[in-house]
Amino acid sequence: MSGQSLPAFWVLVPAAGVGSRMRADRPKQYLQLAGKTILEHTLDCFLGHPGLRGLVVSLAADDPYWPTLSCAQDPRVRRAEGGRERADSVLGGLSRLIELGAREQDWVLVHDAARPNLARSDLDLLLSELADDPIGGLLAVPARDTLKRAGADGRVLETVDRSPIWLAYTPQMFRLGPLRRALVDALAAGAAITDEASALEWAGAAPRLIEGRADNLKITRPEDLDWLRQRWSAGR
Template sequence: MTEYRLWGVIVAAGTSRRMGSVRPKQYHAIAGRPVLAWSVDALLGIPAIAGVMIVRSADDTCLEAVMPRGDPRWRDCIGGGERQASVQAGLAALRDWGADATDRVLVHDAARPAVTQGDIRRLIDHVGDDPDGGLLAAPVRDTLKRADDEGRVASTPSRDGLWQAMTPQLFPLGRLESALAMASGAVVTDEAQAMERLGARPRLVAGDPGNIKYTYPDDARWLAWALDRQRAGDEA
C-alpha cells in the first residue's frame, strides 16, 4: 500500500434550521456530552489520523469549551454558508497545516455522534489506495415510496441496489478538491456525489445502521441509547 497521511474534516458549521433550535445541534448534550465531542473523539481515536480540522461557523463561541485540551491533533477554521463551501474551507485549512494532494481525508458530519471506531477502521481498510475513495453506507431495508405534491403515494421505486449514505466519507484530498471545485454552482449533498461528477465510483462500505444523523429532536433518544451502549462496551 502506498504511504500517505490520513486527515479528518468535521463539518460543524450548521445552524440547525431543521432542528428549530437556537443552540446549534452539534452542541446539544446527548448521553452526557455535546454531540460534537462524540464525533471528534471518534476520529481522534484512530491513531493513524495526523490531524482533524473542525469547520465551524464564524459566530461559533462554543467550540473551545468542548474540544479535548492538550491534544495537538485538532485545529479549527471558518466554514461557508453551505456544506460544500465548508468542506472546501476545511480542505484548504488542511493544506495550510501541511496536508498534500496525495493524502487521504475522512469527511464526517458533526451531527453523526454514534459512528463507531470499528466502522471507521473498516472504511480505511476497505478503501485503501482506491483513487475513487469510498463511504460508509447501509443497504436500504424498507419499502420506499415516492410522494406526489399532495402527500400521496405516486410510486414504489425498487430498493434493489439502493444504499443510505453516511459519513465518514474517505477520498484522496487532491481529487476531492477538484471534485468540489467542478461542482461549484451545482447542488451536491455529499462528497461522494461530487466525486461521481468526476466519473469516480466510490466504494460502498457497509456500516452500522445506527450511525444516523441528528436531524430532528426525537433522534436524541435513539442516539443516547446507541452512545450509552458503545460506552458500556468500551468499559467492559
C-alpha cells in the same frame, strides 16, 4: 489488506450549520449527550486512532460555543472557517489541511458533526477496504424499508425497487487533491452537491460503497437524540 497497516489519514468535520430542525437554543452539535456535546463525541471517534495525522473542524466565524470545549485546545484539532453550505465548509477545511501539511494524495475523511455513534470497527473497515482504491468511497447502508414514489398530491405513484438503493453515511473518504478539484468545479458549474461523493460523481468518478452499521446515526431531529441517549444509557 489482511496483515497490512491501515493508511494514515486526515479528518475534516464541517460544523458550521445551525440544525434548525432540532428546534433547540443552539446548533445541534453543541447539545449534550452523555456528559459531553455531540461534537465532542464525534471528534472522539477519531482522536484515539493511531492513523490520524490531524483533524480540522470548520466552524462559523461567530461560533461562541467552540472555545468553551476542551477539545478546542487539543493540538491535534485545528479550526477552519466554515461557509454557508456544506461544500463551502469542506473547501475551507481542505485549505486548512493544506496549510497543516496535507498533500494532494493524502486521504481525507469527511464526517458529519452530528454523527457521534461511528463504531471503530466501521472506521477501520473503511480504511482497510479503500486503502488502495483509485477513487475512494463512503460508509453506506442498503435501503431496508419499502420505497414509495409520491405524486404532487401526496399520494403514492408507485413502489420503487429498493435493491439498488443505499443510504449515504459518513465518513466519506477521498484523496485531498481530487476531492478539492471536484468540489471547486462542481460549485462553479452550479451543480447540486449534497455530499462529497456527489462532487466526485459529478466529476465522472464512481465512489465505492462500504456497508457499515445502521446505528451510525446522524442526529437531525429531537427524536434522534432521544433514541441515542436511551441507547447509550443502556450501554450501547
